[in-house]
Amino acid sequence: MSKADRQPAVEPVDTDEPISKSERKRRAHRLQALGKRLAGMKSHQLAELDLPDALLTAIADYQRFPSHEARRRQLQFIGRVMRDLDPEPLQAALDNLDGESAEARYEFHHLERWRDRLLEEPDALTEFMAEFPQTNAQQLRHHIAQVRKAKTEQAQKTAYRALFRFLRDETHPA
Numbered sequence: 001m002s003k004a005d006r007q008p009a010v011e012p013v014d015t016d017e018p019i020s021k022s023e024r025k026r027r028a029h030r031l032q033a034l035g036k037r038l039a040g041m042k043s044h045q046l047a048e049l050d051l052p053d054a055l056l057t058a059i060a061d062y063q064r065f066p067s068h069e070a071r072r073r074q075l076q077f078i079g080r081v082m083r084d085l086d087p088e089p090l091q092a093a094l095d096n097l098d099g100e101s102a103e104a105r106y107e108f109h110h111l112e113r114w115r116d117r118l119l120e121e122p123d124a125l126t127e128f129m130a131e132f133p134q135t136n137a138q139q140l141r142h143h144i145a146q147v148r149k150a151k152t153e154q155a156q157k158t159a160y161r162a163l164f165r166f167l168r169d170e171t172h173p174a
Contacts, residue, residue, distance in 0.1 A: 035078035
């Protein structure tokens with residue numbers, strides 16, 4: 001088989017020029033890395049991403065294999081299966097899950113501001129409950145009190161983080 005007979009695995013959309021072997025390898029490695037991130041996720045997280053059945057099966061097989069070499073080969077297969085997918089929406093969804101997207105950062109900072117307001121402003125609790133009525137008010141008051149009554153710096157940090165986790169879970173149920 002000559003070089004002219006081989007077709008690249010992923011064709012560029014707007015050009016008629018052939019893709020170099022190095023570029024094909026870079027794309028394959030990027031898809032494998034994306035596949036490895038997917039393989040590290042739990043099944044309920046994968047279900048949220050609406051992946052094709054072939055990819056879900058390949059990921060389940062990867063998670064099942066104990067051998068390093070079998071996993072390496074399976075990652076190559078996952079990359080091959082992912083050639084048919086558009087990786088951009090998948091990458092955006094993973095970034096959002098990992099907290100790397102602009103939206104995730106905004107939500108994180110928004111919750112930090114709520115936490116600070118709840119600790120500093122007396123009227124903030126009423127405003128928070130109006131915005132998020134599903135929140136358990138008794139537990140929220142408990143977490144706020146825990147932060148305020150913590151004696152040591154370590155206890156205060158622990159209570160501060162617990163309050164943040166509570167706010168995150170109440171405002172963004174999984």
